[in-house]
Amino acid sequence: MFRDKIDLTGAVVFIAVMAILPVVFKNDYLIGVLTVAAIYAIWAVSWDLMSGLTGRENFGHALFIGAGAYTAGFLNTVWGFSGWWSIPAAMIVASLFAVLMGFPTLRLKGPYFALAMLSASVIMQRLMLIFWEYTGGEEGINGVEPLIDSQLSFYYFTLATLVIVTAGLLAVARSNWGLILRAIRGDEATCQAAGLDITFYKIASLVISGAIAGAGGAIYAHYQLQVSPALFEVVTSITVITMVYVGGMASIYGPVGGAILLVLLTELLRDFGEWRLMIYSVVLILILFFLPRGFIAPVWQRFKGSLGRSSS
Amino acid sequence: MIEILIQGAVSSAIYAMLAVGFTLIFGVARIINLAHGSFYALGAYGAYFLTSQGMPLVPAALLSILAVAAFGVVMERIFVRPMRTQSLLAVLMITLAVALAVEQGLFLTFGSEYRNVPALVSTKFTIAGVDVAGQRLLTLVAGVVLIGALWLFIQRTRMGSAILAISQDPVAAQYMGIPSDRIFALVMALSAGLAAAAGILAGPFLTVQPTMWLLPIIKAFAIVVVGGLGSIPGSILAALMLGYAETIVAYLISTSWTEIISVLATLLMLVFRPAGIFGKRAAF
């Protein structure tokens, strides 16, 4: 799974740092920020598997995030299930959405898929508002129980989830599955001519992407203790995409860095809270222009390269 | 019934103004400009801002349209053109980013409360026994006039033929010495201006807030897909279909459902009709 020892060392160091930070700083606020960053990282990594590898960019990832969060919200507040049921339930619901949306739209070319997903997430947002009697409308669902009472434990749980998800998706990306997804990006007709059922692979990776994003949504719901229709907004999707771009498309590990970087950045600028989304859009524009391959992954590769040279 | 007829026409006119510009840009430059809705928003906000500074409405409206047209040209030149060498998806991404940046810019400057764009015509008219706000009628009339003028321009003038040539075959057009860069700029300006005009006309009776760009662009995209990318008559027809569908739903069911229905219709159109009804080419 890891190409070499340097990657493995880097991962271990990263996990160690992330685990130790809250212990060193003993600051509830910091723990909160890191938890949110980890959740965004889960969303970003899941997006990268599908859209980063196949090049079929999904502008409506918020659909899966919101679906997961609302599933968690309903299960917990309306039907009284404990939070631990939320995650698998969220994954199932998000997967259903992925299949529902994937079948008709993945056979279409490029921008159609992107915009169809965008439309779907907007529809869900509106539906949440229209059926306000059931969904709480603008206010959303409140009073969701925390998954784990201790802030610190919740953080470690989220971090562990992130590590498992990233490791798992890295394994997928480096396997034949990943090879096929990259081939789909290269040329779909040729892929079919090689005997591969591309529709299956596209939909399956959308399902994986959606399920994980949904799980992240459920975790988010049990962290914020509320679910709002804003989760379905375009802005959520764009934020996640920006994180992936910053991290480096198709690298899987890059988006983790991208998410953490951007969440920390906006926290540092929290005095300019209103500017948060403006900053994201500017960052996205800058990245598209100057660093289309991203920042985190290329830097890491460069770093590895320089290590190799200096050690020989 | 008459109400539906008239209001449907008004909605269709607004959508047509947006869709025609959108399809024109695609036909000529082959780009899907997700920031097209931003032109609509900027037009409305421009008029609001200038009139709130004391400028009379008509000059404010014209100035706003010109400013947005210029913005469109600049935006294409600075943001979109460099992305074209990368991929269609990169263009899509950057226009989305610009749209979000514009939304946030409007939010930071004007806040998120609904703003008021003054109406050019405040009187109410009575047509066939039905009361219709003058502004809505003006929107309908202006829409027809502007689109008609655009159509004539394209069909009857030399510039217009150049535009047609480029949409048919960009490479061949270049070999004929047609300056595609200047034509792009012209088309961009016309489309942006048209969208801004729609925003100014509709502003008085539709909501003006920073996120007003999103739904129009989703609908415009669907309209253009159904009507056939690059086809102006197609866009007009599809705009009529969507405008009336929405209006009928609004009158028969409820207004909160109109947004859903139209975005749902968008989704269905995207899924089932990517080749378009009239378009000579499927989009991609």
Place this chain on the structure above:
Amino acid sequence: MRGATVLQVANLTKRFGGLVAVNDVSFDVRTGEIVGVLGPNGAGKTTLYNLLTGFIPPDEGTIRFMGGELRGMAPHKIVRLGVSRTFQLCRPFVGMTVLENVLVGCLAQPVPPQGREARARELVEQVGLAGKEGLAVEVMSYGDQRRLEIARALATGPKLLLLDEPFAGLGSGEIADLSALIRRIHTESGLTVMLIEHKLHEFMKLVDRVIALDFGELIADDVPERIVTHPRVVEAYIGGAAPDPQEEA
């Protein structure tokens, strides 16, 4: 007589709006043959391939491969049955190496994972690209890209190989090499091959039999020597003068 019929096409027809691209075409291909498909541009040759490989559905007619009906099957299923094709314009998987490109072709086969890489390397060598496994496809020469295409098509383990203008864009030296490669593959693995080409010189040397198309219709089905003097072929090609097998078309 070569052997059993591996492909039987009957009354195959495809219309695009008002245009009849393939018009009531019928022919057989027998095991181990190399059959050439000849015809001027727009004659319907690539459309024929697209029909045979399931990329577009026929309006009428049947396609029987090894006794089974191909019509209505999805492209990837047809590949798994044993029909592979190359494309007129080389379309390698950009962003991946030569070996990875061929590896993708191996994935559809019931070869165990360990065996796949070995098989991919074998194929790379077979088409003469040994030593270039790690190259990114974007930097390869056109001739090498063609070899890669063939390697990838072979990776799927076909019984029938459809080549679409493999010599297009190549110089005469490269054409001779590629032609020798095709001959060698055909002899070594007993593949049945169909070949669309314009370059008549090499074409005629390579094929056992030629089917000629014009405006979607099958106008001739014969051995190369007789095709060049066939009146309808002559008329279609140059409208008068016989296509000179000594000339490059």
